Amino acid sequence: MAEPALSGIRLSANALASQLFAIAGLVPAALGGFVASAFRLAGQPSTVLDAALTSAAGALGDLVALRESVRLPPAARDAVSPAFAAATLALGNLAADPAGYGDAVARAAIALADAADPATLTESLVSLGPPVDAAPAQVSQGTALVIAANAGHGVALTAAVRALALGEALGYRSYRDRGEAITARAQAAAVFDDALARIGRPGLDLARELAAMKGVVAELTARLEADIAPLITVSAGRRLPSLVWAHALYDDPSRAEDLARRARAFHPAFMPERFEAFAA
Structure with missing residues (x-):
């Protein structure tokens, strides 16, 4: 019996979010593999190990x-503390178990994304800007090259952790309008592209998982965007109360408060003469 054609099937937002979380669950092991493969630690002198620890940290x-920066409430902060404590402990054991550190810092990123407001986390990442590139080696031989290479891998690790946190958080995010969704999709693409550009050959598994996350994030955001009613421009010759507009546009007085907030009215009784609102 022939398989049914699936190309026309559109997954629901919930299904896409579940798919995103499933991929995120694979990233800790991939990130651990990247740290173990990329960082040169075995047999290195203490100067290299100390520098690698700083880079990984x-x-x-x-x-x-x-x-x-996301200002977690006390209960949420307590919830993520064990994951951060585990990552701190794993960092101290980097030389003996680099994969363990990669796994632990990834799990801390997921814990933070699960606890934070998705929009606030996104804004914080955007405000931070891309991770700063590692300084090149001052001497083109010996330990200087190893230290510089490890420093570069540390920046790649930072970028990958950011992408993981953002991808996980966007699985929970909703959008007020299409413009917000479009902006979020572009911001996520920039964060993922930055990470993917830095990972290199030691992180092929990690790059595969992050690329898959990027794709699902884009599809999920587009799906949510399509479900949002388009914006229309409303105008009148005088200022009217939001309650009047709620009746006129939606026949639903409960939407008056949202209309006033979206229009940035200084008072719900005096809406601007021209403002944007969702189509009915």
């Missing part, structure tokens, strides 16, 4: 800064 430090 950058990813966790960046994640801590992100945690502070």
